[in-house]
Amino acid sequence: MVDKVFMRKIYRSNTLSLKSIRSDIKSFLSTxxxxxxxxxxxxxxxxxACMNIIQHANDGKYGGDIIxxxxxxxxxLLVKITDQADTVDANKLKGRDITNIEPGGxxxxxxxxxxxxxxxxxxxxxxxxxxxxxxxxxxxxxx
Amino acid sequence: xxxxxxxxxxxxxxxxxxxxxxxxxxxLRKAILSELESGQLVLIDLDGVSYLDSSGVACFVEAxxxxxxxxxxxxxxNISESVMQVFKLARxxxxxxxKP
Numbered sequence: 001m002v003d004k005v006f007m008r009k010i011y012r013s014n015t016l017s018l019k020s021i022r023s024d025i026k027s028f029l030s031t032x033x034x035x036x037x038x039x040x041x042x043x044x045x046x047x048x049a050c051m052n053i054i055q056h057a058n059d060g061k062y063g064g065d066i067i068x069x070x071x072x073x074x075x076x077l078l079v080k081i082t083d084q085a086d087t088v089d090a091n092k093l094k095g096r097d098i099t100n101i102e103p104g105g106x107x108x109x110x111x112x113x114x115x116x117x118x119x120x121x122x123x124x125x126x127x128x129x130x131x132x133x134x135x136x137x138x139x140x141x142x143x
Numbered sequence: 144x145x146x147x148x149x150x151x152x153x154x155x156x157x158x159x160x161x162x163x164x165x166x167x168x169x170x171l172r173k174a175i176l177s178e179l180e181s182g183q184l185v186l187i188d189l190d191g192v193s194y195l196d197s198s199g200v201a202c203f204v205e206a207x208x209x210x211x212x213x214x215x216x217x218x219x220x221n222i223s224e225s226v227m228q229v230f231k232l233a234r235x236x237x238x239x240x241x242k243p
Contacts, residue, residue, distance in 0.1 A: 015164070015165045015166035016166055018164045018165060018166060018196075019162060019164065019166070022162075022164075022194065040225060040228060041228075043200070044196070044228075044229065044232070045163065047196050048196065049196055051164070051165050051196060051198065054165060055165060055198075073155070092217050099234070101204060101207070101208070101235070101238060102204065103202075103204045103205045103208070104199035104201055104231055106195075106197040106200060107197045109233075110197060110229075110232055110233065113232055114232070128162065141184075
């Protein structure tokens with residue numbers, strides 16, 4: 001395994017950024033010997049978290065930045081994604097019941113299913129939101 | 144991401160290529176529903192799809208619901224491993240009508 005490695009990138013909050021975010025995460029994980037299975041799941045979770053910001057922050061009108069921090073220490077991955085949109089009520093961020101077949105509400109469910117720990121928090125006094133996700137890598141059977 | 148539509152013998156095939164995410168899924172949703180409205184069998188060929196996010200999955204869920212409600216035929220085919228991974232995570236791999 002690797003020593004502590006870190007990636008920090010800033011993206012504009014629009015749909016065109018999603019491809020770059022996925023590409024950067026994939027490159028970071030590959031460079032640091034995270035296997036394709038874990039990498040594939042982590043890319044899904046990060047994409048969904050960023051997509052939620054683009055889609056829902058300020059009713060989809062947030063055009064600021066999305067800051068993505070990824071830390072890899074031994075077999076533990078920590079992803080912290082921050083925006084500067086209006087603060088959302090973390091209690092309202094619940095994935096839908098997966099047994100209901102509906103077009104929306106799947107993103108949060110996927111994030112929580114893939115990652116070991118997911119935490120939503122506000123930044124300062126209505127200065128943004130932060131999602132923190134952790135995952136132990138190399139344990140594929142747990143999903 | 145790009146797509147092509149071919150029509151043959153009452154069957155409309157939408158062939159998708161590239162990555163389906165929120166940037167493209169609104170256009171995809173319109174294309175699929177438009178083809179379903181034609182009343183013909185609609186087959187979505189996912190052979191060229193390397194990535195699918197939840198907004199893309201939502202397009203297929205909506206198409207599935209539309210087809211059931213309006214008695215239309217809708218199938219997915221040539222599903223890659225990465226796309227099936229998302230369907231399985233979403234517990235939809237046994238829900239969508241899939242043609243081998």
